[in-house]
Amino acid sequence: MGDDILIRTENLTKRYPMGGGVLVALDRVSLEFRAGEFAGLVGPSGSGKTTLLNIMGSLDVPTEGSAVVLGERVETLSHEKAAELRNRHIGFIFQTFNLLPVYTVFENVEFPLLLLGLPAARRRTLVMQALDRVHLADRARSKPAELSGGESQRVAISRAIVKEPRIVFADEPTANLDAANSHGIIQTMERLNRDLGTTFIFSTHDEKVIRYLRRRISLVDGRVAADETLTPATAGGPA
Amino acid sequence: MLLRLAWRNLIGAGMRTALNVAVLSITFVAIVGTLGLLEGFNRQTSRALIEGEYGGGQYRHPDYDPLDPISLPDAHGAVPGAVQRQVEAGAATAILVVPGTMYPGGRLRPVVIKGIDPAQRLLDMPTTALAASDEAVGEVPALIGTRMARSTGLGVGDVVTLQWKDARGTIDARDASIVAVMHTTVPSIDQNQVWVPLAALRQLAAMPGEASLVVAAPGAVPVGPGAWTFRDAEELLTDVRQLIQSKFAGSAVVYLLLLFLSMLAIFDTQVLAIFRRRREIGTLVALGMTRGRVIRLFTIEGALHGVLAVLAGALWGTPLLWWVSVKGWELSSLADDYGFALGSTLYPYYSPRLVTLTMIVLLAATAVVSYLPTRRIASLEPTDALRGRLT
Numbered sequence: 001m002g003d004d005i006l007i008r009t010e011n012l013t014k015r016y017p018m019g020g021g022v023l024v025a026l027d028r029v030s031l032e033f034r035a036g037e038f039a040g041l042v043g044p045s046g047s048g049k050t051t052l053l054n055i056m057g058s059l060d061v062p063t064e065g066s067a068v069v070l071g072e073r074v075e076t077l078s079h080e081k082a083a084e085l086r087n088r089h090i091g092f093i094f095q096t097f098n099l100l101p102v103y104t105v106f107e108n109v110e111f112p113l114l115l116l117g118l119p120a121a122r123r124r125t126l127v128m129q130a131l132d133r134v135h136l137a138d139r140a141r142s143k144p145a146e147l148s149g150g151e152s153q154r155v156a157i158s159r160a161i162v163k164e165p166r167i168v169f170a171d172e173p174t175a176n177l178d179a180a181n182s183h184g185i186i187q188t189m190e191r192l193n194r195d196l197g198t199t200f201i202f203s204t205h206d207e208k209v210i211r212y213l214r215r216r217i218s219l220v221d222g223r224v225a226a227d228e229t230l231t232p233a234t235a236g237g238p239a
Numbered sequence: 240m241l242l243r244l245a246w247r248n249l250i251g252a253g254m255r256t257a258l259n260v261a262v263l264s265i266t267f268v269a270i271v272g273t274l275g276l277l278e279g280f281n282r283q284t285s286r287a288l289i290e291g292e293y294g295g296g297q298y299r300h301p302d303y304d305p306l307d308p309i310s311l312p313d314a315h316g317a318v319p320g321a322v323q324r325q326v327e328a329g330a331a332t333a334i335l336v337v338p339g340t341m342y343p344g345g346r347l348r349p350v351v352i353k354g355i356d357p358a359q360r361l362l363d364m365p366t367t368a369l370a371a372s373d374e375a376v377g378e379v380p381a382l383i384g385t386r387m388a389r390s391t392g393l394g395v396g397d398v399v400t401l402q403w404k405d406a407r408g409t410i411d412a413r414d415a416s417i418v419a420v421m422h423t424t425v426p427s428i429d430q431n432q433v434w435v436p437l438a439a440l441r442q443l444a445a446m447p448g449e450a451s452l453v454v455a456a457p458g459a460v461p462v463g464p465g466a467w468t469f470r471d472a473e474e475l476l477t478d479v480r481q482l483i484q485s486k487f488a489g490s491a492v493v494y495l496l497l498l499f500l501s502m503l504a505i506f507d508t509q510v511l512a513i514f515r516r517r518r519e520i521g522t523l524v525a526l527g528m529t530r531g532r533v534i535r536l537f538t539i540e541g542a543l544h545g546v547l548a549v550l551a552g553a554l555w556g557t558p559l560l561w562w563v564s565v566k567g568w569e570l571s572s573l574a575d576d577y578g579f580a581l582g583s584t585l586y587p588y589y590s591p592r593l594v595t596l597t598m599i600v601l602l603a604a605t606a607v608v609s610y611l612p613t614r615r616i617a618s619l620e621p622t623d624a625l626r627g628r629l630t
Binding site: 080 | 521526
């Protein structure tokens with residue numbers, strides 16, 4: 001694997017038992033992602049976007065084929081090794097934000113750093129930097145219940161990038177947001193991608209997000225229907 | 240870190256945590272409270288028996304068995320030399336036991352006549368009253384307890400006829416004058432007992448220098464009693480200890496039931512927490528927590544209920560239990576009729592050992608019950624958990 005290739009999947013297949021039959025969620029998907037990409041898995045519901053994201057995020061394993069993420073073969077990783085990979089190098093952003101409700105904004109963002117065992121002073125610096133990047137430093141003491149949807153997702157972004165991971169997977173990050181917030185969120189992620197060099201991989205069927213992508217991988221029925229590199233002319237801001 | 244997170248989650252659960260902690264703390268205080276009653280029973284009874292009857296132990300004539308009235312006529316003999324020297328040194332006191340009959344108000348009543356040195360100080364009995372009597376009128380001075388006085392209708396100054404068989408088998412009788420009525424919590428030195436001066440009984444029963452038992456002073460070093468046997472206070476208290484053990488075993492069922500119900504609440508809370516927080520579990524795993532750490536987090540969270548319950552129990556239970564231990568637990572008059580050396584009030588005793596053991600049992604049970612439901616997390620697929628599903 002080349003130095004700048006972070007993820008490589010080969011003939012990745014995922015099948016689920018369903019009723020009396022089998023549902024093929026991914027069908028021989030072969031892809032490569034390089035450092036610094038701002039890419040999206042695009043397709044309708046059930047096309048396999050989230051499944052692919054989960055496997056590349058070492059949250060799931062393929063039925064067949066292989067996924068090598070940062071040099072680690074996902075299908076052979078133990079639970080502990082997979083957790084360590086996620087802990088050190090991977091950030092997640094979820095459609096439903098998934099903030100821990102009893103913690104403050106600061107503590108939510110601090111959580112991955114606690115898992116890394118960083119000292120308190122270092123944690124504080126990194127958390128405030130991460131919150132500052134999403135313009136939420138002044139909400140550090142708030143609880144998730146006190147935040148709007150857009151603010152919650154920005155906290156989730158902050159939590160994903162606080163440990164400066166190599167890759168951030170975002171599963172439908174704008175699905176629960178209105179248009180203005182969606183643009184705000186995607187612009188924030190684009191800026192972080194540019195400033196930090198973090199690779200962002202989305203699953204989305206939101207046109208507002210798709211407009212910002214620099215690479216669009218279209219999935220249909222678990223297969224890669226198209227893999228397009230978008231030119232600066234097609235990528236861009238809001239319409 | 241897990242402790243801190245668990246603590247935050249626990250506090251964040253609000254009313255659910257408060258209710259569980261309240262139930263657990265009631266269980267904790269209830270167990271300590273009731274076991275404290277048994278321990279108080281044990282201490283109170285033991286102390287009363289040691290002070291009033293057993294002393295530091297008893298040297299017994301080979302035929303002396305206080306529970307066998309048939310053997311009593313033969314249960315007397317010369318006190319062994321080494322034991323007699325202890326008696327003379329004031330480290331022991333001899334008691335002669337002679338079965339007899341009393342005729343209070345003309346009615347026949349079997350009694351045990353006991354001779355004791357009026358000058359003895361080993362047993363908590365007002366025997367000095369026996370020394371102050373005037374034998375010139377030919378009446379034997381006698382000391383009885385309040386129970387005996389109540390059941391016979393006798394009081395200080397009353398004269399009652401005593402009858403006994405002497406060493407030669409001759410039936411003899413003499414009037415006895417009640418010189419004192421003692422209040423004692425020990426029924427076995429009161430009910431059907433008549434205490435007279437040792438020297439007088441030895442003379443009346445033709446048993447010079449003889450005794451049935453010798454009570455040693457607490458802390459006295461036992462000497463070789465020859466044909467007699469020595470039983471220390473612990474051995475003499477065996478029956479009381481066994482009674483308390485049986486009471487404890489009986490009560491344990493109630494405590495276990497109480498503990499079981501509390502643990503059921505914790506178990507239910509844990510099961511519910513895992514069900515309600517499955518998306519959170521998925522998030523924790525996605526953020527890089529191993530399933531083992533998630534299991535530990537939930538287990539600590541559950542176990543912390545026990546810690547909080549102990550703290551809460553200490554907060555409201557300490558003043559309550561202290562108050563009960565000072566004021567005591569009023570016993571009905573029936574308690575005295577069961578033969579316990581308790582008196583009318585039972586004072587509970589909460590030993591550090593009792594509190595510590597109860598605390599350990601509660602904490603251990605809470606930890607185990609908290610852990611059991613979390614094993615399900617081990618088989619939980621993070622992708623399902625993130626979708627809010629349980630696998």
